[in-house]
Amino acid sequence: MSLQTLHLEHIPQPHAVHIFAFKDVSNASYLREQLLAGNSDxxxxxxDASALVSTAHALAAVHQAVHNLLxxxxxxxxxVHSEIVFCLSPNNNITESFRRFGISETTTSLVCVKVSSRENPISAEETEIRLQQAVKGLPxxxxxxxxxxxxxxxxxAKCYKTRPGSNGVVTEQLELEVLGKMVMRAVG
Incomplete structure (x- = not known):
């Protein structure tokens, strides 16, 4: 199973976070259309995984969004799901955050997050099945x-106004700079 279920610290137990990644996605345009149409499925x-520097980067946004909710x-x-994408942004422009961090028609690598709650429980197995049916890509x-x-x-570098990382290796300094800009926007 490629899907991972996490229980983030300081977040109540019913709020499990299911995360699935895909590469070689070929139907990003369709997925984006479904989101824009408000399809609850x-x-x-x-x-868009190309805008993420690490798992900590993604999880910081998830934690902030669930914190905002609860x-x-x-x-x-x-x-809460659109809030996760928004929480990745270093500024308060919602439209810009969706454009820079959300799925686009050209997305080929994708991180999918589903937050389960007492009001909207969904199991890891159910999430995995639904995502594998919806996303045309390799887990x-x-x-x-x-x-x-x-x-x-x-x-x-453009999104966060930083220096680009070198050779695809995230440096601790770059990761901290990106996370710091997210946090400053959240508290500012």
């Missing part, structure tokens, strides 16, 4: 090796 955070009880976007492990293979360093 496609209520996932579809993140603690602040205020989302800036339609649901991949959600890990830092996958991130290193898919990251578009020029895109990351």
């Amino acid at each position: 496609f209520e996932y955070a579809f993140i 603690v602040k009880q205020k989302l800036r976007t339609r649901n 991949a492990q959600f890990n830092d090796e996958f991130m290193a293979q898919t990251t578009d360093w020029a895109k990351v």
Whole structure:
């Protein structure tokens, strides 16, 4: 099973996070259309993996979005899944965050996130089946090796106004700079 289920610290137990990665995605345009149409069967955070520097980068956005939902009880976007994509952004422009970090018609590497809750329980198995039916691509492990293979360093540098990483290797300094910009926007 390529899907991973995580229980993030300081997040109540019913809020499991199911994460699945895909490479060689060929139907990104269709998936994006379903999201824009508000199709509830496609209520996932579809993140373009080329804009991510590490698993910690993705998980920081997931944690912030669930925190906004449960603690602040205020989302800036339609649901916790779109909030995850928004939380990746270093600024408060929702449209720009979807354009830079969300699925686009040219996305070929994808990280899919589904947050389960008491109100909307979904098992890891059910999530995996639904995603494998919806996404035309090859399942991949959600890990830092996958991130290193898919990251578009020029895109990351442009999004976060940083220096590009070298040779596809995330440096601790670059990762901290990206995470710091996300956090500063969240608290600012």
